[in-house]
Amino acid sequence: MLALSGCGRPTAPGPEETTRVQEAGRAATKAVVESLGSQLKAAIQSGGPVAAIAVCQQVALPLTDAARSGLPDVVAVRRTTLRPRNPQNAPDPLDRIVLERLAATQPLPEELIEWPAEGPARFYKPLVIQEVCLNCHGDPAGFPPPLTEALAGRYPEDQATGYAIGDLRGVIRVDVARP
Numbered sequence: 412m413l414a415l416s417g418c419g420r421p422t423a424p425g426p427e428e429t430t431r432v433q434e435a436g437r438a439a440t441k442a443v444v445e446s447l448g449s450q451l452k453a454a455i456q457s458g459g460p461v462a463a464i465a466v467c468q469q470v471a472l473p474l475t476d477a478a479r480s481g482l483p484d485v486v487a488v489r490r491t492t493l494r495p496r497n498p499q500n501a502p503d504p505l506d507r508i509v510l511e512r513l514a515a516t517q518p519l520p521e522e523l524i525e526w527p528a529e530g531p532a533r534f535y536k537p538l539v540i541q542e543v544c545l546n547c548h549g550d551p552a553g554f555p556p557p558l559t560e561a562l563a564g565r566y567p568e569d570q571a572t573g574y575a576i577g578d579l580r581g582v583i584r585v586d587v588a589r590p
């Protein structure tokens with residue numbers, strides 16, 4: 412007999428349910444992870460870091476939409492972090508627990524899944540700082556003045572600088588509907 416939670420579904424998912432959520436999460440994050448770095452590099456080379464801001468800002472959105480099409484169970488894809496640049500990306504309480512646990516874990520897991528008692532399952536994929544990320548998330552003393560100005564104008568509460576290569580920057584979170 413399975414233990415049932417308040418809303419009447421098993422609290423501990425079976426292996427099939429875990430596989431379903433894992434596959435949806437992997438499919439939804441693949442495109443974002445694979446193309447973010449290369450698109451940023453290309454944008455910085457052609458227009459400089461200020462022009463490339465739009466890539467980390469906007470390209471993630473169409474990408475996540477693309478990731479969603481063909482994945483009917485995926486109800487949302489977002490990024491979150493303990494040190495947001497955009498306050499809209501701030502973590503909710505469960506995100507925060509996951510981010511704090513990841514920050515204390517070495518080596519980082521490739522992915523993890525949380526099963527809230529209510530609502531969709533959450534697939535989390537850690538995002539690690541690579542060299543290209545330092546252009547806008549590294550030591551702000553090295554930023555060209557137009558970049559500093561553009562960031563200050565758009566993100567007066569920016570906390571997302573001072574990272575080094577290999578640091579955990581945040582996660583992509585994929586919400587996968589449950590039956």
Ligand code: HEC
Pocket residue numbers: 447448451460461462463464465467468490491492494495496497498500538539540541543544545546547548571580581582
């Ligand atoms: C050209 C500048 C630039 C580069 C390079 C860049 N980012 Fe960003 N990043 C931004 C901006 C601007 C935002 C705020 C986007 C928004 O408004 O949602 C951001 C936001 C984020 C967020 C969402 C959380 C938050 O702080 O708001 C994550 C996660 C992130 N970046 C990871 C990365 C990673 C990983 C790399 C390297 C692969 C990277 N970024 C490279 C400019 C950049």
